[in-house]
Amino acid sequence: MKSLLNIFLLLISSFVISQTIALQSFGTGFSSPLEITHAGDSRLFIVEQGGNIKILNSNGTINATPFLNVSPLISTGGERGLLGLAFHPDYANNGFFFINYTNTAGNTVIAKYTVTLTGSNPSPNVANTTATILMTINQPYSNHNGGSLKFGPDGYLYIGMGDGGSSGDPQNYAQNINSNLGKMLRINVNSTVSPFYTIPPTNPYVGVAGNDEIWAIGLRNPWKFSFNRLNGDLWIADVGQNAIEEVNKIPSPLPNTVNFGWRCYEGNTAYNTSGCVAQSATYTAIATPLHPENCSVTGGYVYTGSAYPNLQGKYLFTDVCNAKIGIINSAGSLTYSQDFPGSSFVTFGENNVGELFIGDIGNGTIYKITDSSLGVANFDKNNYKIYPNPSKNELYIEKSSESYPTEVNIFDVNGKLLLSQQTQNIQRNIINTALLSSGLYIMNIKDNQEVSTTHKLLIE
Structure with a gap:
């Protein structure tokens, strides 16, 4: 757990500096x-x-x-x-x-x-x-x-x-x-x-x-x-x-x-x-x-x-x-x-x-x-709360006052789609990640305003 968390923190710091x-x-x-x-x-x-x-x-x-x-x-x-x-x-x-x-x-x-x-x-x-x-x-x-x-x-x-x-x-x-x-x-x-x-x-x-x-x-x-x-x-x-x-x-x-x-x-x-x-x-x-x-x-x-x-x-x-x-x-x-x-x-x-x-x-x-600059800073653009990340069995996405997620797609690092889920206008959507192996994934979220954001997701 500690090593995965350290990797995730390094990914966050690399984005703050620049696209890498x-x-x-x-x-x-x-x-x-x-x-x-x-x-x-x-x-x-x-x-x-x-x-x-x-x-x-x-x-x-x-x-x-x-x-x-x-x-x-x-x-x-x-x-x-x-x-x-x-x-x-x-x-x-x-x-x-x-x-x-x-x-x-x-x-x-x-x-x-x-x-x-x-x-x-x-x-x-x-x-x-x-x-x-x-x-x-x-x-x-x-x-x-x-x-x-x-x-x-x-x-x-x-x-x-x-x-x-x-x-x-x-x-x-x-x-x-x-x-x-x-x-x-x-x-x-x-x-x-x-x-x-x-x-x-x-x-x-x-x-x-x-x-x-x-x-x-x-x-x-x-x-x-x-x-x-x-x-x-x-x-x-x-x-x-x-x-x-x-x-x-x-x-x-x-x-x-x-x-x-x-x-x-x-x-x-x-x-x-x-x-x-x-x-x-x-x-x-x-x-x-x-x-x-x-x-x-x-x-x-x-x-x-x-x-x-x-x-x-x-x-x-x-x-x-x-x-x-x-x-x-x-x-x-x-x-x-x-x-x-x-x-x-x-x-x-x-x-x-x-x-x-x-x-x-x-x-x-x-x-x-x-x-490695993907998406950590994008969390602030839509004001969602996305947690926990690193995740294990479930990932939660809470809507903001301005928008809500309508579709979540998770890809492996080779671009293969592994999970696709339609989401709703509710306070908190739950994404089941239990079937994903440990590692780094790419998550794309589309909201009700047709805006897409991309984020890194780490699975323990």
Whole structure:
């Protein structure tokens, strides 16, 4: 009882200070995790730089057998390795997924794999090892491989490519429309004949000079990008050179061509403008975190889950040199969470209901992102009396002189609805919590004025 009460008091004090991001250990023991994604269900797929893809289940367990192991195919170290994973939008029916890795020659490979989901011997947790190579892209240096790939709301596969490496893009690949380096590529993978993809007709260089696969140019090293699953906005974090990191937001519907400016511009500042277009012809970043506190930005996601209303619509990202989580709101304002000392965050992930996760390459831990500022102060907004909290078997909600509760919903920290109760205009409503296990829960209360408030609830 004493320890639970102490935890609750700490939660109260954290809210009084500010909105805070909290991390809950969700899965441990991974080796250099670089990507976290899902296949439309509750499983998380963890990509390890060395070549394994492992399944992290919703209860925190890890399957003993990897989903896929491609370690013999890849070169690792530095910025090379198995870097990206994306499941086809119709994966539930076709079993297709795609990976991005650095092969033993040091070049980028985009490959298609399958899972047997139907028939007499389905194997949803272990992929087939036969691959179809869609493209191989020469990498002149060992760094700036990019690595992310995601399906957009248009059904096309987007592939983030770095500028080829070294420093300062010495060959000017990012602005060269005849090179796939320093670009965002966009392809249609619904083809059964070589090269097993087709070109979207709206790609900017279809029928004219330039590589048909290119959608956008001017990227240095897009280390993680994501689509807002609710509205289709594209967010790209692009690693800076010496002084400025960059986060770009491209609202949906996406334009048919974009120039993000590198090597001409670092962030929104001139870098090497020889032979360059005017800065007004390039895309303006929504955020430009500065060095030396930052050094290598890691892109995240817009929070679209239901467990933490204070995070709704906010974009979360980080930097490997800055163990804080950056938060960009809908107005473009940037704030930071508290510091997480000793952390080396390099990837975010989103589950099938929009809850967010973050991976630490150093300790191999996947954390669930939570909002520890939820609701304790909200008790005063509606003047209810809510007690006892911590609770055991029953929770009481007394109405105020101005309003009364009409509906109470209690969720676990993963956003799963566990209890829903209609309440009445009486002095004290009783909520039976006896069936809830000990732990932290999220309680949402709607009142007769259609105002909803969210609170933390601790069950002994």
